Amino acid sequence: MKRPPALVIGVAIVALWLLVAVFAPVIAPHDPLVSFKPLLRPGAAAFPLGTDLLGRDILSRLIWGARPVIFLSLAATLIAYIIGVGAGLLAGYRRGVLDAGFSFIANVILSFPVLVLYLVVIVALGPSYLNVVIAVTFGSAPAVFRIVRAIAIDIAGRDYIAAAVTQGEPTWRILLIEILPNAAPALAVDFCLRLGYSAIIIGSLGFLGLGLPPPAPDWGGMVTDGRALAFAFPHLVIFPCIAISSLVLALSLIADGLREARQ
């Protein structure tokens, strides 16, 4: 199979960020919470990306900041997939009341703009890692559900499914072995895009100061912290913005490459 260059570049960047996140304690040159000389400009050997207002090393904070964005969006997307795929297969295959019920719930959730949904969760439950994951899962699962449901409806009418039913295959086998693989190519593309959206949402929550507790480094939070000084020290804001944009861009490139490779 021919590999589109977009796919290769995307995978390389995502792999790089993943390694950075996993090995943050080893790679980071400094402790991200320790203060040195404040507001150093980028270029110094010890602080290649400079330091922030509190004198913390920006490179180290970027490296540690990869963790919440990557791990939380991965967790939220995976949970959304388990719920969305399960409900979508059942609804598309069984139809009837179950389908109507699930579809209604999906519609209700999709009537919230994602950020509004999260702001409501914040006021109700307070900010925490878990609530960030819950809110992002809530927003993603209905979209996954819709994709899987549409494919399940299409496949459920095929002859070979009728044959499987006649053979007495159990429902779970029909759903997971006969129907689900048909959805795999579409889901692979969607998974990458959705991971990117989740990263955007988690970054945005950090930017709003509603995501994660303050001293911990996260990319969105670094942007907010640096904004007041951005006119004199743009590096405070620009580096975390480049970090999150490169991650999401890489995920989009993978999705695009997968789509191209399919055609």
Place this chain on the structure above:
Amino acid sequence: MRVAAWLGRRIGLLLLTMLAVSFLVHLALEVNVDAVAVKVLGQFSTPDQRAAWLRENGYDAPFLLRYLRWLGHFASGDWGRSTYYQEDIVKLILPRLAASALLAGAALLVMVPLSLALGIASGVRAGSLTDRGVSLFAILTTSVPDFAMAAFLTAIFVLGLGWLPGVSTMAGGFSLRELVLPVMVLVLASTGYLARMTRASMIEVMGQPYIRTALLKGASPSRIVFRHALRNALLTPVTVIMLQIPWILSGVIIVEVFFAYRGFGTLLYQAALNSDVYLVEACAMISVVAVVASQLLADIAYAALDPRLRGK
């Protein structure tokens, strides 16, 4: 006649959705009455004060009754008082809503023609240089989060070139120059996606047999695109634009906070930061109404554009 019945069913379903949403919002924010009392009266109120406040405001009634009462007030335009701003919520929200509508409206006004033009140009000749350029632009712009886009544009147009102001507080009255950057961020965030949708739709229509027939009978390329293809190719994008509204609304919150624009987004944000329960409820309901209304508009636009649905 069947269209009327279909529309009636859609509206019924949307009303039901809004009812479910209102119940969920109320459940999330007001099921725990002690928490409500703390949020309204503050951390330092005494248990006696809270108990008295709860009794005075009817919080000793069962939850379902309280929900119905709240829904009745909400439907009749009594949205309560904001505990943070100490002001009537309706009076507080309306000017903010107008400001945000201006922002989102200006963004849509630029975004829709731009994305349709880009999508059509790249879809007419798939694989051309224009097409590749538009695809690259789309991937780049959809991948940059709104707050990062705002930061990049600020770096270029405010810090680098010095052409535009970096905040949009509109302190000295309405200013078109202060509107440029927020609108630009919103436009860039959604144009790429909409252009790609239009492109996909255009490619599909251009592959239809009737387009080949038009080509063979000697219709000019512009006639084929504008008379034959466009109408069908616009079906999908019109729906997609409407379904993009929730995403744009999320973007509006970020952009307003970034540029300190005094709109609905910053109001909701301040309400959430300060645990202003009633204001959050009102704002959440309004954004859901906006989304549901846009979905209904999408359905109506689809029915109006698709002649197959019209005659029935």
